[in-house]
Amino acid sequence: MTNSDTLRLGGVDLSSRLIHGTGKFSSADVLSRSIAASGAQMITLAVRRLHLDGDRRSELEGVDLAALTLLPNTAGATTSEEAVRLARLARASGLSDFIKIEVVGEPETLLPDPIGTLEATIRLVAEGFTVLPYTSDDVALALRLGAAGAAAVMPGAAPIGSTLGVLNPYNMKLIIEKSEVPVIVDAGLAAPSDAARVMEWGAEGVLVNTGIARAHDPVAMAGAFAAAVTAGRTAYLAGLAGVAGGTGGASSPSAGLPEPISNAKSS
Amino acid sequence: MSTASAGQGGLESGSGRRNRLRSARLYLVSDDATPEAALLELLSAAIDGGVDIFQLRRKGAAPRDLEALARRCVEICHRAGVLFVVDDHLELAVSCGADGLHLGHEDMPLSEARVRLGPDVLVGASTHDRDQVVSAVRDGADYISAGPVHPTPTKAGRPAVGLGHVTTAARFTTVPVVAIGGLDAGQAGMAVEMGADMVGVVRAVCSSADPAGEAARVREAVDRAAPWSWLWINGTMRKCLPHERLSDLARALGFDKEGVVIEVNGTIPSRDGWDELLLEPGDKLEVVHFVGGGALD
Incomplete structure (x- = not known):
C-alpha cells in the first residue's frame, strides 16, 4: 500500500481507514492512548448536555481534537427531526461539518430507522453537511442514501455494540460492490478478523468502538484492528485469488512430483 | 399567606x-x-x-x-x-x-x-x-x-x-x-x-x-x-438577571468555552450573536458539548 491510497471524505484525505469510536472507554487516558495506538485520523463523538454544577470534564479531555477529523453522531435521535437538531448543534461547535446520522428505529437492537435515516440524509445534505448515514445492510437503501448525496454509507455489520461480526456477508458484499460512494462498515465488528474481511471485500473503511473499548486491553486491541484494516486493504488492492466454484485447487505444482514409493522397482 | x-x-x-x-x-x-x-x-x-x-x-x-x-x-x-x-x-x-x-x-x-x-x-x-x-x-x-x-x-x-x-x-x-x-x-x-x-x-x-x-x-x-427571572437550562430551572445578555449568562456559568453550543428556544444563535440576545423569563436553553460516543451508549 502506498501513501497515495487515501480515503477522501468531504474534502479530507484520511490515510488511516480505521475510524475510532469514543464511547464506553474506561477512562480518558485509555481512550487517548487507544486512539494513538489505532493511528485513526477520524473519531466519532456524541452531543450531550453539559453538566451545570457537577463534574464537567469529558472523557475527551485527553484527546487532541484539533489533530483529528471529528465525526459527530446523532446518537439518541429516533426521528429525522431529532437527528437534524443534533447535527445543527454539532456543527455550531465550529469543530466539524461532518455528521454521522444515527436514527434509531428499534430500541432494543438500536437498528436504524430506514425512512428517518433517508429523510435526515436528504435534509442535512441540503444544509451542506458532509453526511455519513449509519444504515442497515439493506442493499437498496444503501444505494438510495448514496444517491441522496451521502459522502459515504455506513452499513452495520451487526447491531451496535453487539460484536456479532458480519451477520449478512452476502448483503455486505453487494453493498460494497454496487455502492457509488465509499462504504464504511460500522457497528458490530467484534474481532480484527471481521475488519480484515470486509476490507478484503473492498470496504473503504471501518468504524470500531465496542470491539476496542470492551477488549481486555483496549490499547493493544486498537493496534490489532489497525493492522487488520491495513492487511485487509492491502489484500483487496492486491486482488484476492478467487477460487471458482468453491472446489479445492492445489497450491503446489502437480508436475515433477517423485514417483510414489509403492511403484518403485524393488530388487 | x-x-x-x-x-x-x-x-x-x-x-x-x-x-x-x-x-x-x-x-x-x-x-x-x-x-x-x-x-x-x-x-x-x-x-x-x-x-x-x-x-x-x-x-x-x-x-x-x-x-x-x-x-x-x-x-x-x-x-x-x-x-x-x-x-x-x-x-x-x-x-x-x-x-x-x-x-x-x-x-x-x-x-x-x-x-x-x-x-x-x-x-x-x-x-x-x-x-x-x-x-x-x-x-x-x-x-x-x-x-x-x-x-x-x-x-x-x-x-x-x-x-x-x-x-x-x-x-x-x-x-x-x-x-x-x-x-x-x-x-x-x-x-x-x-x-x-x-x-x-x-x-x-x-x-x-x-x-x-x-x-x-x-x-x-x-x-x-426587581427580582431575577426564571428560565430553563438543560431541563432545570435557573435564575438570571432580568433581560440578561446570553453572553453574560454564558460567562457567569462557564459556558463560554470552545465546543460549547447553546440553543435558545430551538434555534442556535452564533457566538457573535450572544451579545445581542436578551434572555426572557421562561426561555428554554440547551447547553451541549461533545462527549465520548460511538453510538447510543
Whole structure:
C-alpha cells in the first residue's frame, strides 16, 4: 500500500481507514492512548448536555481534537427531526461539518430507522453537511442514501455494540460492490478478523468502538484492528485469488512430483 | 399567606412548606441578647411588619432550655402563617413542631439531617462560597443562606463575602436564596437585584425601637426591587438577571468555552450573536458539548 491510497471524505484525505469510536472507554487516558495506538485520523463523538454544577470534564479531555477529523453522531435521535437538531448543534461547535446520522428505529437492537435515516440524509445534505448515514445492510437503501448525496454509507455489520461480526456477508458484499460512494462498515465488528474481511471485500473503511473499548486491553486491541484494516486493504488492492466454484485447487505444482514409493522397482 | 397549618405545624406536608418558602421575602433571625419575653413581643411585631420566616437562634443556650421558648414561637408563627425554623438543634426542631431546621457549617452534616427529618421538614444551610452552595443543594437543602454580606457581630470572625456570593448562590441553585449579614432597609433592594429571593435580618429588626416599622421598611424595599427571572437550562430551572445578555449568562456559568453550543428556544444563535440576545423569563436553553460516543451508549 502506498501513501497515495487515501480515503477522501468531504474534502479530507484520511490515510488511516480505521475510524475510532469514543464511547464506553474506561477512562480518558485509555481512550487517548487507544486512539494513538489505532493511528485513526477520524473519531466519532456524541452531543450531550453539559453538566451545570457537577463534574464537567469529558472523557475527551485527553484527546487532541484539533489533530483529528471529528465525526459527530446523532446518537439518541429516533426521528429525522431529532437527528437534524443534533447535527445543527454539532456543527455550531465550529469543530466539524461532518455528521454521522444515527436514527434509531428499534430500541432494543438500536437498528436504524430506514425512512428517518433517508429523510435526515436528504435534509442535512441540503444544509451542506458532509453526511455519513449509519444504515442497515439493506442493499437498496444503501444505494438510495448514496444517491441522496451521502459522502459515504455506513452499513452495520451487526447491531451496535453487539460484536456479532458480519451477520449478512452476502448483503455486505453487494453493498460494497454496487455502492457509488465509499462504504464504511460500522457497528458490530467484534474481532480484527471481521475488519480484515470486509476490507478484503473492498470496504473503504471501518468504524470500531465496542470491539476496542470492551477488549481486555483496549490499547493493544486498537493496534490489532489497525493492522487488520491495513492487511485487509492491502489484500483487496492486491486482488484476492478467487477460487471458482468453491472446489479445492492445489497450491503446489502437480508436475515433477517423485514417483510414489509403492511403484518403485524393488530388487 | 397561608394559615392552613395554624397550631399544627408538625402535620403540614413538605410541599406545602416549600410552596410558602418559595413566596417568602423576609426572613428574621433572633439575636442572642433579647430576653425571652421581649423576643416574643418583637416576633409578633416583626410579623406585623411583613416577616415570612422566623429562625430561633440562641447560640449560647442548651436545646432543653429553649424548648418552652420554641413552643411559644411556634404558636405565634403558625397563628400568623409564618414558617418557624430552629437553628442547629434537630431534636428541638422535631419536638416543638418546627417547619424547618437551619444548619451552619459547624453543625451536623446536612445529609444526615435530611435523612433524620424526612421529607416534610425543611432544611436550610448557610453558605459562604460556591462549593458549599452546590454541595448543600446536592445534599437536599430546601433553601440556602448566602452571607455574611457585610461584617457582622452575629457571625464574629467570619469574613464578609459581599453581594457577589449572593449572585453566585443565585446562579448555582434552584432553591431559594436568603441574603443575610448586616443588611437593612437601605441595602435589601440591592440584595434582591443581585439575586436573592429573600432578605434575612437580625440586628436591623432585633435592635430597633420599632421592629414592626423596621421590618415593614425592609419588606417594602424587597418588594420594590426587581427580582431575577426564571428560565430553563438543560431541563432545570435557573435564575438570571432580568433581560440578561446570553453572553453574560454564558460567562457567569462557564459556558463560554470552545465546543460549547447553546440553543435558545430551538434555534442556535452564533457566538457573535450572544451579545445581542436578551434572555426572557421562561426561555428554554440547551447547553451541549461533545462527549465520548460511538453510538447510543
